[in-house]
Every structure is written in C-alpha cells, then in structure tokens.
Amino acid sequence: MADRKVRVGILGASGYTGADLVRLLLRHPHADIRVMTAERSAGKPIGEVFPHLAGFGLPDLVKVEDAGWTDVDLAFCGLPHGTTQEIIAALPPSVRVVDLSADFRLTDTETYAEWYGHPHRAPDLQRQAVYGLTEWTRDQVRDARLVANPGCYPTAVLLALLPLVGGRLIDNSSIIVDAKSGVSGAGRSVKEANLFTEVSEAMHAYGVGRHRHMPEMEQELSRLAGEPIEMSFTPHLVPMNRGEFVTAYVKLADGAGVDDLRDALRRRYEGEPFVRVLGEGGSPATRHVRGSNLCILSVFPDRRAGHAIVLSVIDNLVKGSSGQAIQNMNVMFGLPETEGLEQVALFP
Structure with a gap:
C-alpha cells in the first residue's frame, strides 16, 4: 500500500x-x-x-x-x-x-x-471487531477489517495501568481513577450543559459512578489480568477545549515499589513513538500534548505507605480519538505508524 x-x-x-x-x-x-x-x-x-x-x-x-x-x-x-x-x-x-x-x-x-x-x-x-489500542493490539489491528477505536478516557487510563496490571505490580481490587477532560470531549451538538456560561470558570463531575467508559476499561484490564477487575472512576469536565488528565490511585502489590511501576512503564513503552514516561519527579500537563498524538505518563509515591499515584495526559481529540484512528489506519495498510502524526505539541 x-x-x-x-x-x-x-x-x-x-x-x-x-x-x-x-x-x-x-x-x-x-x-x-x-x-x-x-x-x-x-x-x-x-x-x-x-x-x-x-x-x-x-x-x-x-x-x-x-x-x-x-x-x-x-x-x-x-x-x-x-x-x-x-x-x-x-x-x-x-x-x-x-x-x-x-x-x-x-x-x-x-x-x-x-x-x-x-x-x-x-x-x-x-x-x-478488534479493539484498537494500538500499542497493545497492533498485531490484531494489522489484519482487521473492523477496528474499534478506544474511547479517550480508556486510552489514557489503559496506557497507564495495563503494564502495572500485567506485571502484577498493583492490587487489582484497589484502583481509583480521577479523570478530567476538555469540553470538546462532550461533542459538538448543542447541549445546555455545554454552554459557555455553564462550563466557564467552573468544573463539574458527570457520569458519577456509572460512566459508559467504565466497562470498556474493565474489559481490557480484566482480559490482561485473567480475572475480573472493577475500578472506581469519576470523570470531570473542565473549562478548556482540548486535553485529558488522568490521576490513578493504586495500592502496590506486596514487594513492589514506586520505582518498579515506573520501570515497568518504561520497559513496556520503550521504542513506542507516542508514549513517553517521565523520570522521578516529572509531572505532565495537558499543554505538553496539545494537538499531538502523545501520551505522557508519570509515577509518584503516595504519602500513604504502599500506595502510588500514576498520571497520564493526552489530547482527547488526537491520541484519544482521531490521531489514534490514523495510527490504526497506518498499521492496517502497512504504512509507517507515525505517518501524518508527527505534529509536536502546541506549547504553551
């Protein structure tokens, strides 16, 4: 092709x-x-x-x-x-x-x-259908006729948590995710809740306790773990056009440390063109990925012993949607995976 x-x-x-x-x-x-x-x-x-x-x-x-x-x-x-x-x-x-x-x-x-x-x-x-989280299902995507592009929240959450679940580094029964998205994630149709005066200078939670992306995330985490996983997930709408910021609170498995989590992410995504793992103390922001197909990850120790905080940022319209879709297209047609997606983030 x-x-x-x-x-x-x-x-x-x-x-x-x-x-x-x-x-x-x-x-x-x-x-x-x-x-x-x-x-x-x-x-x-x-x-x-x-x-x-x-x-x-x-x-x-x-x-x-x-x-x-x-x-x-x-x-x-x-x-x-x-x-x-x-x-x-x-x-x-x-x-x-x-x-x-x-x-x-x-x-x-x-x-x-x-x-x-x-x-x-x-x-x-x-x-x-093949689930199209490219970094994890590349081989299946290559020959698929129908690829189901992941949701924006699942993309940010799964890229952060799959290596930790797969490496048995966290307690699968204690995953709490706090997520925030720009208003474009709600779509372009006219809705009262998305009017400027409703979202400007404010932030609100929605889909509390039952957001439709929950079964999608649990499906993929459970598939890798080989056991059912349920998580707590609360999304919020923030007054910006683009961007998604995920904060995951996890309990470490016995014998695991924060450095082990960071090392697992680095090993899994080494050589991946669109996933970056920051060093100790590095904190990502949505402005670091705006307009790009990047996902940036970071791990911090929680003040509670035996717990960690995992951060993940993407542009919800690019890596969380259209960019990942083109990434999948490139794989399906034997093209370089980065083709058409080389945009550097627009900063500041």
Whole structure:
C-alpha cells in the first residue's frame, strides 16, 4: 500500500472528531479523502462548516445514503454511538473500517445493551471487531477489517495501568481513577450543559459512578489480568477545549515499589513513538500534548505507605480519538505508524 494512497471516507465529518481527522489527514502523505458525510450540513463545502479546512480541494459533504464507497479503501466512522452499527453493516465488505464510536468496543453484546440502552444491532460484526489500542493490539489491528477505536478516557487510563496490571505490580481490587477532560470531549451538538456560561470558570463531575467508559476499561484490564477487575472512576469536565488528565490511585502489590511501576512503564513503552514516561519527579500537563498524538505518563509515591499515584495526559481529540484512528489506519495498510502524526505539541 505504501506505493499508493489510502482512499478514505469520513462518516460524521462535521463533528470535532471529524474535523481533526480531516486536519491530520490533509498532511498525511498516503491519504486521499474521497468522501465526507454530515447530515445537517449535507451539500455544503467543508469550509462553510470549518473555515480552517477551506481551500484544500476537499469533496463536499453528503448524506450517508448518498455516499459512494466503490473508490474507498477505509471508512472512519465518527458518528454518535447507536448509529454506527447498521451503517457499517451496510458498507461493502471491501471497505475496511475504523470506528470511533463506542458501538464495537465491548465484546459482550449484553454488556453493551446494559450500558448503552439498546440491543446491539450488528452482533456478527461485533465478533469481528478488534479493539484498537494500538500499542497493545497492533498485531490484531494489522489484519482487521473492523477496528474499534478506544474511547479517550480508556486510552489514557489503559496506557497507564495495563503494564502495572500485567506485571502484577498493583492490587487489582484497589484502583481509583480521577479523570478530567476538555469540553470538546462532550461533542459538538448543542447541549445546555455545554454552554459557555455553564462550563466557564467552573468544573463539574458527570457520569458519577456509572460512566459508559467504565466497562470498556474493565474489559481490557480484566482480559490482561485473567480475572475480573472493577475500578472506581469519576470523570470531570473542565473549562478548556482540548486535553485529558488522568490521576490513578493504586495500592502496590506486596514487594513492589514506586520505582518498579515506573520501570515497568518504561520497559513496556520503550521504542513506542507516542508514549513517553517521565523520570522521578516529572509531572505532565495537558499543554505538553496539545494537538499531538502523545501520551505522557508519570509515577509518584503516595504519602500513604504502599500506595502510588500514576498520571497520564493526552489530547482527547488526537491520541484519544482521531490521531489514534490514523495510527490504526497506518498499521492496517502497512504504512509507517507515525505517518501524518508527527505534529509536536502546541506549547504553551
């Protein structure tokens, strides 16, 4: 595939995720955007919806039912959960898919129905789906027809905790995660709770005790541990556009120390282009990853003996969404994994 471009379609190009996909793909040397859909903005050029994307010769937006797929190799699906399953099921089998919704992340369809409020509408496709946390499922992603791109919170949490669970360095029954996200994580649709006067100069928790990303994180942690894992997780909305900051409070396993946690993260991600592990005392911030596909990790001792604090930061729209989706595309089509994702974080 490296000798020709991947012909791309974007379902849901008028959302924040779609806009960042377009932004990144425009500078991808092996990507050619052929189709973009948007229900309410169908018939418009993308520049009318996002002026920063004008002037690049992109196709006009169309409704999903009017999209042509004969000249498309890969579809990115950036539609809301609950709408993607039937649409993907109707795509030609020749079109490979990276789905950025939650519709194919949970392997158990009954768990999906419990957390998302309706039956899974494409169970046969679910059995084919590969969970796309690239650093951990690269080999499966390579040959997949359908990749379920992880959620933003799960990406930050799992990159931080999987090496510790896999190395049996923490007590799996005592994981507490406090997470904070920029407002773009709530999507672009008009909601009263996301109005400027509702979010500016304030912070609030949401999905308390039952956020929909919880079963996704527990699924992947349990899979690696070989036993069920339940965690405490509380997300918060903070008054910034982009960014995600995760603080995980963990109890050390017998005989493990804070340095062991840091060393495990370093060993697991050595050579990974998008994961950085800071040294002792290094503290990441969302401004260190803004606009990039990076995840930065750090470990601190807790003042309570036998406990540690693990920090993880990402840009929720890039590593937590569109950037990771392109990373998966690169793996699927045999391209260098960093292609189109070399952006250095915008600092300050």
